[in-house]
Structures are given as structure tokens and as C-alpha cells.
Amino acid sequence: RHQSPIIPVRCGPEAETFYVHRDILTKSEFFKNALNGRFREADEQAVDLPEEDAALFSFVVAYLYEEKFSPIKPAADALVVEPPKGKGREGEEDNEESESGSGSEIGNSSSDDS
Numbered sequence: 001r002h003q004s005p006i007i008p009v010r011c012g013p014e015a016e017t018f019y020v021h022r023d024i025l026t027k028s029e030f031f032k033n034a035l036n037g038r039f040r041e042a043d044e045q046a047v048d049l050p051e052e053d054a055a056l057f058s059f060v061v062a063y064l065y066e067e068k069f070s071p072i073k074p075a076a077d078a079l080v081v082e083p084p085k086g087k088g089r090e091g092e093e094d095n096e097e098s099e100s101g102s103g104s105e106i107g108n109s110s111s112d113d114s
Helices: 029-036 040-044 054-066 090-113
Strands: 006-011 016-021 047-049
Touching: 006 054, 016 054, 029 040, 029 047
Parallel strands: 006 047
Antiparallel strands: 006 016
16 A cells, blocks of 8 residues: 555654654654654654653554544543433333322322312
8 A cells, every 4th residue: 555665663761663654654744854854864764752652652653544533532431331222221111100100199199188
């Protein structure tokens, strides 16, 4: 799919290495300037980002390749269990019982008045 050379990008204090196609990296002005200018990165065709978080940089790489960003849902949203859809949901049964129960209470209260 991509025919350009692979550029190693080392991130964080552990120097975790990401191998990214050059044409993908140079979509970013930062990497374009670094790899084409008068910088060590241009000579070595490698990039060191020792202060960057490798976990976050993985999202940058995904964005550069896919040209879209899908934010992570907060854990609270991701762990919420949605109620089952369709007939016979628990909430519907509760409503029916409370409606029938309230009707019988009304009937009982009117018989008490007589």
C-alpha cells in the first residue's frame, strides 16, 4: 500500500520504537521539516522524541495513517451495561405490575369507604 521508506520514531524514556512510512509521517509539518531540513533527523532518517509519551504517540500514528480520530470513551461510559431491547424488558414488567397494583389499591380503598 505504501511504497515509501520506513522511518523509526523512538518515543519516551524507554525509546519505544514505531516504524512509520515516510510519506505518512511527512503529512505532519513537524516531521516533514525534521526529515527534509538541516537536522540530524534528516541525515539519519530517524526521529527521537524522548519526552513524548509512547502510548499517546500510537494515537498520532493511527491518526496519520487513517486520517480520522476516534476518541477513547471514558471507562465509566464503556462499562455501562445497556438494558436489553425488545419485549419483556425488566423495566416494562415493573411498570405493568405497579399499574395493576395501583388499580387494586384504588378498588380496595373505595370498598373501605362504603
